[in-house]
Amino acid sequence: MAASDVVEAAFPDVPVAMIDPYDIAAVAAHVLLDEGHFGRTYAISGPEPLRPADRVDVLARVLGRELRFQGLSHAEARARMEGAVPTQYIDAFFRYYADGELDDSVVRPTVSELLGREPRTFGQWATAHAGAFS
Template sequence: MILVTGATGTVGRAVAERLPAGPGLRLMARDPARITGGGAAAERVAGEYGDPRSLARALAGVRTAFLVTARVGGGDDAAFVGAARMAGVRRVVKLSAAAVLDEGADDLITRWQREGEELLRASGMEWTLLRPRAFMSNALSWAASVRSEGTVRALYGGSGNACVDPRDVAEAAVRVLTEEGHASRAYTLTGPEAVTAAAQTEQLGRLLGVGLRFEELSVGQARAVLAGRYPAPVVEALLQSAQRQYAGAKAGVGDGVAALTGRPAGTFTAWARDHLAAFAPVPETEGAGA
């Protein structure tokens, strides 16, 4: 039995869609009704890291688990690893982050990911770590301003990030979950090149057939935007992370995607082409209001 946590999230959903459908697949989310992947035969269960009983039910009979946590500093990794060990799980594949390898990264989010990795290494279970760079899908946060204003706003628009297509991360996860030979290994997953927000804006505009504007945010403006989405400690961690990107720490390209999938990592242009509808203006209905 394979358990996929976070089955409604960006990567968890894509993993569920790619794993062999059948009764050997269990998908966990807070609201199982929102799970769309896995096929009709997959088992869907409600589970929360803060609810030991729900974790025990989700992990019963599981041999391999895919662990995705998002509540920074909330103890979710420890709760899951402890429950998985009690349930007799053989192998856990954890979604971590590429920043853990950066000695200069000491922000809250990176420290939390490092702690989660250490918990898993010390658990006595087999483990594999997937360390993606930023997801290309983060560009979806620009969709509203692209549709309404033809504008992308971002901090440090000229700094490169070797961002990765979440679908590549999901495919890599499926390989690790279903194959032997990945125990005690870590894979850094990046895109094929470092791209800047300004270059992403140009690529999106070309695909849309319009001239998009790029506007550089100040640190203060970026802090205000992020404060509308995240708690203050996470906002500061994200700003520290952006500063490391500005210094060039996120431009390195790795071969983890190719090593696991047997093909090159996908480009931002390819990701954007497949998600263009999110950025395209909604056409006005003829005769509306008549």
Template sequence: MTILVTGATGNVGRLVVDELIGTGEQIRALTVSPERAALPPDVEVVKGHMGKPAAVREALAGVDRVYLAPSGETINDFLAMTAEAGVRRVVALSGSGGSEDKPSYFYSQIEDAFVGKDFDWTFLRPGAFMANTLDWAPAIRTEGVVRAPHGDAPTAAIDLLDIATVAAKVLLEDGHVGRKYELSGPEPLTQFEQVRQIGEAIGREVKFEELTREQALALWSEAMGVETADFMIGVLGDAIDNPPPVVPEMDELLGRAGRTFAQWAAAHADEFR
């Protein structure tokens, strides 16, 4: 069986490749930067990206199953070429669920693109990533502080490795077609608690400086734009009264316990020092 991993240089895609190595399947990787990905020699590499049809067609030739990194702008063209290549099984990375069983933010574009198409699909819907807290690293290293709004907002953040483990399992096994898997970390933690655990991992106190909505909007808009910043602030605010649930099936999907934030922080301590 040949499995195509798109976005193989990405944070999740690269880990999916690692999880699939040694399974006995042929792994093919679509990536814009094979050098950066540093893929093992037994992985077949196709250089290109989702918006480059020639590379996509080359990557899809002879493929049985696909891990699809999220790309709302190119999803319809990619699925058309995937169907043309005769691929039926697609495991797509989406985002955590919202009202009316719709994924949050732009991920609805990914899932809606499958409507009316003849694919055996599975959607993976993780919530917040533990790795998102690496955005705090520069201020922690230089000032020993995290500045953010809604410090008491809880998240059940998930390690990227746990997402990749589930993705590989779903790609390799039967019984997952038509499923929408919500994914989470093993515990809900507020931002206050995450900052405290980072401090414990690096061996010194890290302070949390609460920002007002206006302060956060001004700060975050520089990096992500006003619309995205406003959305993210709203998500944190909503989480105070509607905390994201811990998914009880995660251990079964993983075949092990999910990684805690304290474990993740200890593994990434050098990035915060």
């Protein structure tokens, strides 16, 4: 398998309910255009918690390519981030995901409640952006 067929990521055991940027924009437009939301805050999420390997599996199906996921150790992840990411962000990522201070796997009903439709899945996002992966 060619090196380009391997997808590497930090925090391989951490599921995240990824939210489609389209849904973020739709929620933002909705709440900004309706005065009834003034002063309120909303926690939003995507519809399903997926680990990095799950997301790679979805991409492989959508792209019709064989992809393999390889998780990075904490030391490898930190080394790759250093020099490209400010130290305070690296430390926050490790507190959130390695130490468990943040649980981004929680699926919230907010998108459905505000927009009257389900949030888009990672698979829908991948299908809409498949051309960017060629």
